[in-house]
Amino acid sequence: MKQKVVIKLSAVHDEKSRAKAMKTAVGVDGVNSASLQQDKGLIEVTGDGVDVVLLTTLLRKSLKHAEVVSVNSVEEKKKEEEKKKEPEAIIQYVMGCPPQYLCPPCPPYEEPGCSIM
Template sequence: MKQKIVIKVTVNGPKSRSKSLQIAVGFSGVESAGLGGQDKSQIEVVGDGVDAVELTNRLRKKVGYAEIVSVAAVGEKKEEKKPEAVVQPVLWSMYGGGVPQTYIHPIHPPNYYQDPSCSIM
């Protein structure tokens, strides 16, 4: 089940933001991660089977203060099944009036003639 996890992290600058994103992306089950919030202090992680508590603990050890803001299931949109269009072949008359006619020549494998008097073969 896909879920969206939002974690608030204290960031001191672009280096700590980058480090926290690298940790989030490297975590198992994460499909995408990005920054959110007004001051870009929240990490939004989307993934399948991601352990939010373990991810938060890892961020606390490596970056600093981290707190889980929300965990929500992401519903997958069901695509409407469209009926497939039936392909009908176009038939041209052999003596079509003004319609260019093409003929596709069949390709046969080369037939090499082996001369019994040839000394090379």
């Protein structure tokens, strides 16, 4: 399940702490992307099966303060796009019956007469 996690961080004013936060967030298993909003002090992490507790703990170890703001599931846009697409043309091959060959009729079977009698 793809999910979006928003975590509030403290002290992300200098370049060193921003780089440390991004490196820590991207290092967690399942994270696909991470973005940092510097003015609000938030980091948004998107991924598949992200362990939120582990991510928050690692950010607390590196930056001293991290608080989970929200965890939301992300619906995939591909499903909507697939529904909107028109069905593709289907090529269907029609196979006829196999050719039938006519054989001339066979002569009726006659028992050979006994030449001795």
